[in-house]
Amino acid sequence: EWLLTNSRGGYSSSTVIGCNTRRYHGMLTGSLDPPVNRIMALSQCMEMVIARKGVYKLSTFDFGDTFSPEGYVNITGFRQDSGVHFDYTLGSIKLTKSVYLMRDSDTVVMVYHFKKIKEPVELTLRPLVGLRDFHSLQRSSASLSMKNVGNAVLIGHDTPDSPELCLNCPNSFFEKTRNGGSTLIIEKTWKEARISSKTSGAPVYSSHR
Incomplete structure (x- = not known):
């Protein structure tokens, strides 16, 4: 396992193959x-390179009796x-x-x-948003709302004073899809993509000032 902390109670944690195996594992708490x-x-x-x-799948998920997708087979190093x-090797x-x-x-x-x-390659990322108490488990899809703010998107529950998750990628924007989801559009061809996520409490923009 690995663990990163931020000195204020928050953390990021998972395993060396990038597969969450405990309720406390996650990219951002x-x-x-x-x-x-x-x-x-x-x-x-969910990460995929086309x-x-x-x-090529990068991510790995544990379903108890099987792992799918098996992105760990492409990992060649961890530090x-x-x-x-x-480190991943995806063909050439x-x-x-x-x-x-x-x-x-x-x-x-x-x-x-x-x-x-x-x-040219295409990097596809599908964030799995929890916004749950870190002691609990979420066994079904929760009702979440989404709104675009500049080149970022805010995701939260449809309840007053709900905490929100802000997803942002420089030099890109989020485009709404027909089913109410969102697609991340990279405006140029980049050798490096930086995706940042942060949480905020009510009011919505308190952590963005």
Whole structure:
């Protein structure tokens, strides 16, 4: 297992193959009243790289009797310093995914750095938003609302004073889909994508000032 903390009760934690196996595992657990009242905001991301020669899964999920998808088979290295770093080999493509937790802030940054790219590739991320008490488990889909703010999107429950998760990627914007979801659009071809997520309590913009 690995663990990153932010000195205010928040943390990011999972396993060395990127598969959550405990209820306390997640990309971002924030504290609404530091260091207590902790919320599992971002559980994990479904990650996929689409190239001309194939589709490569990065993420791994534990369903008790099976793992699916099996993104761990593409991991060739893991290390931890101020963040955690996963090295992937995807055919001829080399990719390093890094996770950092910002000090004194409920903000996690996920960096995808591509190496040896000889052709255009598409990186698809589908965030699995929890926004639940970090002691509890969520066994069904919760009703969540989403609204665009500039090049970011705010996700929260349809209840007053609900905490929210802000998803943001520089040089990109979120485009609403027909089913009410959101697609992240990268405006240019980048060798590196930085995705950041942060939690905020009510009012909505308290952590963005």
